Amino acid sequence: MTTLEIAQRVDAKGLSCPMPIVKTAQAMKTLTSGQLLEVLATDPGSTKDFEAWARTTGNALVESGSDAGVFRFVLQKK
C-alpha cells in the first residue's frame, strides 16, 4: 500500500455543518492542482457532504472512511 503524500491537513473535528466543507474549500484554495488534502470531521452528515462537494467541484474524493466516529477524507485538487 502506497502512503499518500498529504500536502495539507484540516482538522474539522467537533465542527458542525457547514464548517467542515467551508474549511475544506478554504484550504483547497491554497493548494496547487494534483495536491492532496486530508480532512478529519465528526459531523454526521460529512460523508454525503464531501461526496457532493467533490462531485460538484470536480475535486476528486480519493479516500473516504471513518473510524470510531471520526470521518477521514482525502481529496485531490483538480
Next chain:
Amino acid sequence: MDETLSIVLFSGTDDRLTSASVFAAGAAVLGRPVRILLQYWGLQAFRADRIGCAGTVSADAGEGAIAFAAARDSHQVDWAETLRQSKELGEVEIHACSQSMDVLKLQPSDLDPMVDGVEGIAGFLAAAGDGQLLFI
C-alpha cells in the same frame, strides 16, 4: 449546479440568520452564486453597530432556545462570520432592500461592509432568474 441561489432574508433572530448563513456557505463552496436580499429584521441585523449575534432566538425555538444559546455562546454557530467566509469562498452578494432601508430610515453607511449595496425588488427578482429562491 451553477444557477444562482437567491435568499430573501426577512428574519433577524440569530437562529434564522444562522440558517441563512448555512445555505449561503453551502452554495458558495459548491460554486453556486448566491444573492441575498435583506428585508426588515434581516436588514436590521446587518446594522454596523449591531452585526453579530444579538442574543435573539425565534419563538419557534421553544425549549430548544437553551441549546441554541449554548452553541452560539461557544461560537459553534456564528452567522456573520460564516457569511464573511462565504463571501471569500464564492460569489455571495448581499443587498439591502430599498423599501426596508426607507422604512427603517437607514443609510448605506449605517450597514456592515458585508452589504454590497441597495437593491429594489425588480432588480433582485430579475437577477434571481430561474434559480431557486428561499425566504428565511
